[in-house]
Each structure stands twice: as C-alpha cells, then as structure tokens.
Amino acid sequence: MDFSNIKNWFSKNKDKIIKYFFIIISVLISVVIVLFRNELAKLTEFGYLGIFLINLVGSATIIIPTPSLIATFVGGSIYNPLLVGIFSGVGASIGELTGYLAGYGGSVAIKENKHYKKIEKWMNMNGFVTILVLATVPNPIFDLSGIFAGVTHYSLKKFFTAVLIGKTVRFIGLAFLGSNFL
Numbered sequence: 001m002d003f004s005n006i007k008n009w010f011s012k013n014k015d016k017i018i019k020y021f022f023i024i025i026s027v028l029i030s031v032v033i034v035l036f037r038n039e040l041a042k043l044t045e046f047g048y049l050g051i052f053l054i055n056l057v058g059s060a061t062i063i064i065p066t067p068s069l070i071a072t073f074v075g076g077s078i079y080n081p082l083l084v085g086i087f088s089g090v091g092a093s094i095g096e097l098t099g100y101l102a103g104y105g106g107s108v109a110i111k112e113n114k115h116y117k118k119i120e121k122w123m124n125m126n127g128f129v130t131i132l133v134l135a136t137v138p139n140p141i142f143d144l145s146g147i148f149a150g151v152t153h154y155s156l157k158k159f160f161t162a163v164l165i166g167k168t169v170r171f172i173g174l175a176f177l178g179s180n181f182l
Helices: 004-012 014-035 037-059 068-078 081-095 097-110 116-136 142-151 156-181
Strands: none
Touching: 004 014, 014 097, 037 068, 037 081, 068 081, 068 156, 081 097, 081 156, 097 142, 097 156, 116 142, 116 156, 142 156
16 A cells, blocks of 8 residues: 555645644534533632633633633632732633634635735734734624634734733723622
C-alpha cells in the first residue's frame, strides 16, 4: 500500500486541516457546554475557582447564553467583588478564544467573500478599540468580533489583551453591583 499520495495530500492541505479542526473543536465545546449547563452552575460552590471556571466555560460557547453573568453578580455579593470581577474577566477572556479559533478556522471559506477585504481593513485599523468596547459592554454580538478577529488573522495577542481589559472591567462592575444589591 502506497501512502505517499496520502502524505502529499496532507502536506498540501495542512493549513486547511488545522483550520477545520479549530471549527470542529469550537462547535464541540459549545455542544458539551449546552448539554452540561446544569452541572456548570454548581461550580459556584468552589468559590473564586468556580467563578473562574463558569466564566471560562461559559464564554467558550459561541452565541449561546450561559450563567456566567449571574454567577459573577451573585459571587460579588458573597466574596470580594474585586477578586470576583478579576477571576470572571480572566476566565471569560480565555473562553473567548474559541470564537477566535472558530473564525481562524473559518477563514478558509470566508476569504473568498466579497466583504472580507472590508472586514480585514476595519480590523487592522480599528480592531483593538472595537474589541475592547464590545467586550466591555454587554451585547449579544461579541462572539462575532472574536470570529472576525480570527477570520482576518488579527493578532491573537492584541485580541486577548482587548478582551481581557474589557471583560475584566465589565465583570468588576457586575460583581460590585451584586455586592450592593444582594
């Protein structure tokens, strides 16, 4: 049996295979989180670590709401709200990498789209501020910014930094709200 043809095919398509792998992993993570969402809520029993994990896992879903906001709000009333906000922000920022990876994987198919150049130009000129604002303000379209950042191969370091700042500011505010209202 001659494996040279298979080896050559894999060599030629290595980038596409990796990108499709990222898409599949992102979708699988979202499905697992939805299936086990009730168990996810129980992580609050583990204090700061639990809140970190809820936000990490909750932000790893793509466009599917999770209990991370509630966990941070309630956690702020039980624990130090500053620490709750920081742990939530760091966890959420790491979780948001799935959207970036899904976009990075999806760039194989999207680069041929007529709007790709406009999106790429926008991300290169305004990406950091756009991601920072969208991460700070609660909104349902934030996952799209991660996907767009990945599609355009926007710097992962810049993406993560903007998300970390924005999500941490948002969750610190939410934790302090919880500490004052509960």
